[in-house]
Amino acid sequence: MEIRKTKPEDIDRVMEIYAAARQFMREHDNLTQWADGRPFRHDIEADVNEGCSYVCIHEEKVVGVLRFTVGDDPTYKKIDGEWLRDEPHAVVHRIASSGEVKGTGEFMLRWALEQYHHLRIDTHEDNYVMKNLLVKLGFTYCGVIYLSDGAPRVAYEKCE
Numbered sequence: 001m002e003i004r005k006t007k008p009e010d011i012d013r014v015m016e017i018y019a020a021a022r023q024f025m026r027e028h029d030n031l032t033q034w035a036d037g038r039p040f041r042h043d044i045e046a047d048v049n050e051g052c053s054y055v056c057i058h059e060e061k062v063v064g065v066l067r068f069t070v071g072d073d074p075t076y077k078k079i080d081g082e083w084l085r086d087e088p089h090a091v092v093h094r095i096a097s098s099g100e101v102k103g104t105g106e107f108m109l110r111w112a113l114e115q116y117h118h119l120r121i122d123t124h125e126d127n128y129v130m131k132n133l134l135v136k137l138g139f140t141y142c143g144v145i146y147l148s149d150g151a152p153r154v155a156y157e158k159c160e
Contacts, residue, residue: 001104003111006053006065013062014044014055021096025127033124039094056108064104066095068112076120076155081143084157090116105133117160122153
């Protein structure tokens, strides 16, 4: 597998991956995350234009996607809990896999850690699959952050 920046022509496939991820979450007792259809196409288009959307390729097919940025995230300014370190870091958002290739999520997170060895990420409380993957990869639960709409998310951090 390899990671590259998302191209405009990848967006239709990326939206298919998010649809598959929403279905997977419903099948694994995560009934509310992205239930309103998020992430929306305009969010992904903005990510592509900003240069922070990346796709995971396996045998010439897009099988995963993530938003990867270096720097502060406004939703991480306030946490009910405590971050491990108050220093420069990268952030992963909107990570999803098509479900076609086992280990895609792990591969993308390991790639993100190779890019920047201090990483923060959040997920929905009911996203047990992601929470288990984060613990497996050595992330530490740090507390609860709140999205711009007030929705709570559990936050994790890893510093290498």
